[in-house]
Amino acid sequence: MVDPGGAxxxxxxxxxxxxxxxxxxxxxxxxxxxxxxxxxxVTGPAAVIGxxxxxxxxxxxxxxxxxxxxxxxxxxERFLARRVASWGYAERNDDLMVRRGVLIRRLSVIPYGxxxxxxxxxxxxxxxxxxxxxxxxxxxxxxxxxxxxLESGAAAALRDQLAALGEAxxxxx
Amino acid sequence: xxxxxxxxxxxxxxxxxxxxxxxxxxxxxxxxPQLPAAQSLARDAxxxxxxxxxPLVRAGRQMMSLLVVLTGIAVLNQxxxxxxxxxxxxxxxxxxxxxxxxxxxxxxxxxxxLRIDTGLLRRDSRRFPLSQIQAVDxxxxxxxxxxxxxxLQVRIAGGDSARGGRLACLRLADAEQLRRQLxxxxxxxxxxxxxxxxxxxxxxxxxxxxxxxPDPAGRLxxxxxxxxxxxxxxxxxxLTRPGATALVxxxxxxxxxxxxxxxxxxxxxxxxAFGVVAALWRRFNGEYGTTVVAAQDGIRLRSGLVQTTAxxxxxxxxxxxRLVEPLVWRxxxxxxxxxxxxGSRQRREDRAEGQRLRALIPVGSRxxxxxxxxxxxxxxxxxxxPAPARARWKAPLSYHFLSWNSDDRYVVAARGRVCRExxxxxxxxxxxxxxVQGPVQRRLGLATVHLDVAGRRVSARIEDRDAAEAHxxxxxxxxxxxxxxxxxx
Numbered sequence: 199m200v201d202p203g204g205a206x207x208x209x210x211x212x213x214x215x216x217x218x219x220x221x222x223x224x225x226x227x228x229x230x231x232x233x234x235x236x237x238x239x240v241t242g243p244a245a246v247i248g249x250x251x252x253x254x255x256x257x258x259x260x261x262x263x264x265x266x267x268x269x270x271x272x273x274x275e276r277f278l279a280r281r282v283a284s285w286g287y288a289e290r291n292d293d294l295m296v297r298r299g300v301l302i303r304r305l306s307v308i309p310y311g312x313x314x315x316x317x318x319x320x321x322x323x324x325x326x327x328x329x330x331x332x333x334x335x336x337x338x339x340x341x342x343x344x345x346x347x348l349e350s351g352a353a354a355a356l357r358d359q360l361a362a363l364g365e366a367x368x369x370x371x
Numbered sequence: 372x373x374x375x376x377x378x379x380x381x382x383x384x385x386x387x388x389x390x391x392x393x394x395x396x397x398x399x400x401x402x403x404p405q406l407p408a409a410q411s412l413a414r415d416a417x418x419x420x421x422x423x424x425x426p427l428v429r430a431g432r433q434m435m436s437l438l439v440v441l442t443g444i445a446v447l448n449q450x451x452x453x454x455x456x457x458x459x460x461x462x463x464x465x466x467x468x469x470x471x472x473x474x475x476x477x478x479x480x481x482x483x484x485l486r487i488d489t490g491l492l493r494r495d496s497r498r499f500p501l502s503q504i505q506a507v508d509x510x511x512x513x514x515x516x517x518x519x520x521x522x523l524q525v526r527i528a529g530g531d532s533a534r535g536g537r538l539a540c541l542r543l544a545d546a547e548q549l550r551r552q553l554x555x556x557x558x559x560x561x562x563x564x565x566x567x568x569x570x571x572x573x574x575x576x577x578x579x580x581x582x583x584x585p586d587p588a589g590r591l592x593x594x595x596x597x598x599x600x601x602x603x604x605x606x607x608x609x610l611t612r613p614g615a616t617a618l619v620x621x622x623x624x625x626x627x628x629x630x631x632x633x634x635x636x637x638x639x640x641x642x643x644a645f646g647v648v649a650a651l652w653r654r655f656n657g658e659y660g661t662t663v664v665a666a667q668d669g670i671r672l673r674s675g676l677v678q679t680t681a682x683x684x685x686x687x688x689x690x691x692x693r694l695v696e697p698l699v700w701r702x703x704x705x706x707x708x709x710x711x712x713x714g715s716r717q718r719r720e721d722r723a724e725g726q727r728l729r730a731l732i733p734v735g736s737r738x739x740x741x742x743x744x745x746x747x748x749x750x751x752x753x754x755x756x757p758a759p760a761r762a763r764w765k766a767p768l769s770y771h772f773l774s775w776n777s778d779d780r781y782v783v784a785a786r787g788r789v790c791r792e793x794x795x796x797x798x799x800x801x802x803x804x805x806x807v808q809g810p811v812q813r814r815l816g817l818a819t820v821h822l823d824v825a826g827r828r829v830s831a832r833i834e835d836r837d838a839a840e841a842h843x844x845x846x847x848x849x850x851x852x853x854x855x856x857x858x859x860x
Contacts, residue, residue, distance in 0.1 A: 301809070308803045312803060
C-alpha cells in the first residue's frame with residue numbers, strides 16, 4: 199500500500215522524481231553536437247528558401263524572413279542544450295529508469311523482465327559521430343523508452359547487458 | 372447429446388452452459404465424443420484442411436458487393452456483350468483464387484504448437500505455441516451461420532493484429548471442440564508464458580484427459596454471470612454518442628424537410644444517416660445477447676445477433692478491467708464493463724471499433740458490474756483517494772472523478788470528464804510505469820503516473836497527484852509490481 203502521507207519529506211518538486219541515491223547516467227556530449235547539426239541542417243536551407251521567397255516581394259522582406267528563421271534556429275539551439283541535458287538513465291537492481299523532457303518531463307520505469315526486445319539504431323549523422331540510439335520495447339504499446347546519443351560501443355554493451363538481465367528476470371504476460 | 376434437458380442434474384445456481392430457450396443464439400451442440408471428425412482434431416499430428424465451403428464464407432462480404440456492382444454494370448451496359456464476359460471472368464477468377472487458397476491452407480496441432488500453413492506463391496507458415504495463447508474466439512458471420520461454419524481465432528500477445536491465428540472456417544462443432552482442446556492443452560502450465568520448454572513436448576495422455584474431463588463436470592460447473600437485456604441495450608446505445616448523433620441528424624433532416632417543403636433536400640443527409648445507422652447497428656449486432664459465463668477454462672463470452680462471437684478468456688490473462696459510466700447512463704445507474712486482453716481481435720470489420728475494449732457488460736446496472744468485478748478480480752480496491760484540491764485548476768471538468776487507490780494486488784484509477792472511467796490493473800501485469808509532468812502541473816506541484824499494460828494503448832492513469840505523492844507512488848509501485856509478479860509465478 200502506498201502511503202501518501204509519508205511523502206512530504208521527499209518533496210523535491212523542482213528536480214523531478216527519483217530516489218536520491220539514483221545515479222543518473224547521461225548520453226554522450228556528442229549528442230548535443232548531433233542535435234545542433236540537425237538544427238543547422240534544417241535552419242540553413244529554410245532561411246535560404248524563405249529569403250528567396252521573400253525577395254519576390256522586396257529584398258528587405260527576403261532578408262527579414264531569412265533573419266527571422268535564423269533567429270528561430272538560434273533560439274531553438276538554446277532550448278536544445280536543455281533538452282539534451284534532460285536525458286538521463288539509471289540502471290537499478292530490477293529496472294531501468296529513463297528520464298527526459300524539459301517542458302513535459304517524463305520518467306519511465308521499465309522492469310528488466312518486461313523488455314520484449316531491444317533495438318540499437320543509428321542514423322547517418324549518428325553513425326558519423328559514432329553514436330547510437332537504444333530503444334526498449336515492452337508488450338505495452340504505450341511504454342516507449344529510448345536513450346539517444348549513446349556511444350555505439352556503449353550502446354551495444356548496454357543492449358547486451360539489458361538483454362541478459364531481461365532473460366534472467368523474464369516474466370509472463 | 373443435444374437432446375432436451377440438461378446433460379445432468381443441475382444444482383441450485385449452477386446452470387449448465389447452454390443457451391436458455393428464450394435466447395436466439397444458435398443452440399450449440401455439445402460435442403459428441405463419437406463424432407469421428409471432432410474426436411481427434413487436436414490429438415493427432417496430421418494435417419487438416421479447412422472446410423471446403425470456407426472460401427465462400429471468407430469472401431462472402433466482398434463477393435456480395437462485387438456481385439452487386441457487377442450486376443449493376445451489366446444491367447447498365449446490356450447492349451455490350453463484352454462486359455458480361457469480363458464480369459464472368461472476374462467472378463470465376465475470384466472463385467478460383469478462393470479455391471486455390473483453400474487448397475494450399477492446412478493446419479495441425481502437434482507438440483504443443485498450432486501451425487497454420489498457407490500461401491501458394493509466398494508460403495506463409497505460422498506457429499502458435501499453445502502456452503502463449505491469450506484467448507480463443509469462435510466467430511460466426513451470418514453466412515457462416517447459415518452454412519453451419521465458424522471461424523476460430525487464436526489470440527497471441529502483441530498489439531499487432533497480424534500476429535494472431537485464424538482458422539476460417541471449420542464446422543461449428545469442430546471449432547468448439549478444437550477451442551476446448553486448445554485451451555486444455557494451453558492450460559498445462561499454470562503460470563504465464565515464461566517456461567515454454569516443457570510445454571512444447573507433446574504429451575499424448577494429456578489430451579485424452581482434457582477431452583474426457585471437462586465435458587460433464589466442466590459444463591455443470593459453468594455459471595452464468597451476466598446476460599444483457601435487449602431493450603436496455605437498445606436504449607443505452609441510443610443514449611451514447613452515435614445515438615445522439617443519430618438524433619441530431621434526424622432532427623436536422625426533419626427540420627430541413629419541414630422548412631423547405633420538399634423531400635428532395637434531405638438527400639445530402641442520407642449518407643450521414645446511413646453511416647450513423649450502420650454504426651448503431653454494428654454496435655447493437657455485436658453486443659446483442661452478451662452472455663458471460665464462468666467456466667473451468669476461463670470466462671466465456673458470447674454475443675451477437677447476425678454475427679455471433681464466442682470468446683474464452685483464460686484465467687489470469689486479463690490485463691485490465693475498465694468500468695465506464697457515461698453521463699446519461701449514470702442517471703439510470705447504468706455502466707459498461709470492459710476487459711483488455713493482450714492480443715487484439717482479428718476481425719476486419721472491427722477496425723473502427725479497435726479503440727474500444729471488449730465489453731463484458733455492454734450495459735448493466737452497477738450491481739451487475741460489482742458482481743462481475745468480484746469474479747474477475749479478487750477483492751478489488753475502490754478508488755478512494757481523491758486528487759488534491761488544486762488539481763481543479765488543471766482539470767476543472769474531470770477533477771471530481773480523479774482518484775486512485777491500490778493494494779498489494781491491484782491499482783485502480785478513476786478519471787474522465789463527462790464519462791467516468793475507472794480502470795483496474797493487476798500489478799503483476801504492469802509493463803512499465805511512467806511519470807509525466809506537464810508545465811501546468813509543474814506550476815501547481817502535480818504529476819501524473821501511468822501504468823502501462825500489454826495490448827492496445829491501455830494504461831491506468833493516476834492523474835494529477837501531489838508531486839510528492841507521485842514520487843512516492845513511483846518509488847513504491849515497481850517493488851509492489853515485482854512482488855506481485857513473483858507471487859503470480
